[in-house]
């Protein structure tokens with residue numbers, strides 16, 4: 001699956017219980033079309049104490065959400081935007097903000 005979201009992007013959640021939250025993309029699962037966003041869709045996991053890990057109890061970890069539930073936030077206009085593509089002078093094809101035309105560093 002071809003996704004326009006990359007790890008390290010700032011995204012805003014546009015659907016579900018975390019709608020409106022912003023965070024950084026920690027992981028992208030291209031095959032499933034899902035992303036893990038810092039602080040979003042936190043799920044509680046029961047952590048059993050082990051020999052190496054003394055902390056026990058409930059920890060919260062971000063769970064994955066569908067990539068269609070997030071929009072990339074442009075670093076320049078700071079608005080959620082759809083992503084277009086543009087070709088730079090050196091031939092590199094990069095993503096760009098549909099709103100302001102800003103090219104994103106990573107393709």
Ligand SMILES: [Zn+2]
Pocket residue numbers: 074075076077078079081097098099100101102
């Ligand atoms: Zn922009």
